[in-house]
Amino acid sequence: MKIILASDHAGFNVKESVKNLLSSRPGVSVEDAGCDSAASCDYPVFAERAARAVETGDADFAILVCTTGAGMTIAANRFPHVRAALAIDETDAKTIRDHNGANALVISAEKTPSDKIPALVDAFLAAHSPVEERHKRRVAQLSEEGNRLVEVAHLKDADPEVYGSILAHERQERLCINLIASENLTSRAVREAQGSILTNKYAEGYPGKRWYSGCRHVDEIEALAIVRAKALFGAEAAYVLPHCGASAILAVYLAVLQPGDTILSMALDQGGHLSHGSPANISGKIYNIVPYGVDRKTERIDYDAVEALALEKRPRLILAGASAYPRTLDFARFRAIADKVGAYLLVDMAHIAGLVAGGAHPSPVPFADFVTTTTHKTLRGPRGGLILCREKYAKDVNRAVFPGLQGGPLEQVIAAKAVCFKEAMQPEYRQWAHQVVANCAAIAKDLEEDGFRLVSGGTDNHLCLVDVTAKGLTGKAAADALDETGIIVNKNTIPFDGNSPFVTSGIRIGTATVTTRGMKEPDMKFIADRIRRVLANVGDESVKAEVREEVAAFVSRFPVP
């Protein structure tokens, strides 16, 4: 057992006596964090040294002494894994261990007579019987992720304007029902890695082959992220550097295509993505884009039509993947089409990567030459991109990302990706991914029963597209009305939409975020009900006010990580 001691000047003599007492004990090692004399000094400095040792696991317990015990307690408890409590006598010392799980004993030099101190210390350090359930539960609550304000504590003084807006957004996350299909809620662990000091490091290059010195630790992290990404998706090679989904795709284009080459990809207005060849995007400016779409009647991808188009246009690369397609993608069929025309197959699984990782959507990895994704949509990681590919393309992708496209990597984001991949390997994650799909099926069914038309007649994944025109609405009007009640969706074009992309005929609903908050099928019924009521009364302020209150009360039951 390792114990670290600290005191201020007023507690110096008591600390020295505790040191003498413990240094002769077998199996106990003692470290003295200061102070070193009875000359006046500042208690937070010494409290921090001891608390840091407990926080990092370098010490099992701390014993802290000052005049009243208050200063040391306050200073030590700023560390999340430290539970420091003042004990005046033996009973206190036993209670703070048994009831409160204290790992730092604070002694008041003024209140506890010096002859009572050995018994007090012994009572704290004695072997303890198993902690009762209710105490365990309460101690666990002390370290729960609930207090999100801790994450911005320093901003409060440093930049009140930014602090204010983050606080307001924090409130919005808590008080709204977020159904944006491309969003999710990250764990505290992911955010800690992403907000970490790794942002200070330049590390151009790759693990073991850097242009800068001092990369030993970021090398460890990046290597871990790569190993985990490969294991999670069963891929031969993984690139964790891309800053976002769009640059991951661009890197693949750069790796294997020449300017002017033909890409066959899903049309933006039928569910595709800007980066798949929109004239407004660099992809559409450099390459020759041939769009495919969905069948007018079934609103699903017509694979025979895709094949016919591929045979006619002979693309160099076929791109499968979408931002607003509610159905399972048939990767085997895409592979067969690519093989028929000798094209590369790139699957962009930006939206469904979390479902793939959790086994709730078939994996494209066995079929595709390249798979790109974002890490922040269903995957539930930091905002970023990822490329998976066959080993034979590894070098080309490598060069395309750096130096082809990017400068220094964001090591803090790469660390957060590593954390995300680890989370995605846990059994709870698989359950979560299946629940996302079950929740989406539930809300789709509820909305259909309420008279809404679903694009393609339903959903297989985490999102559904709702055609609101039958209710006399546009996508924009529907999304705006819902937003006023705390239900956040996005307007979305539906296939063969008669309205402009700014107005649209549909809304897109996704269930990743609400599932992360712990909602289940019956909760989807609540949400579908409120959507129906708001959209049946878009001009009615009293209905909106009522729903707004119901929504706020409802979401308060579901914690935000």
Ligand SMILES: *Cc1c(COP(=O)(O)O)cnc(C)c1O
């Ligand atoms: C979101 C998305 C992207 C782009 O991701 P960013 O990180 O925003 O660049 C690419 N492809 C698809 C299919 C997407 O849905």
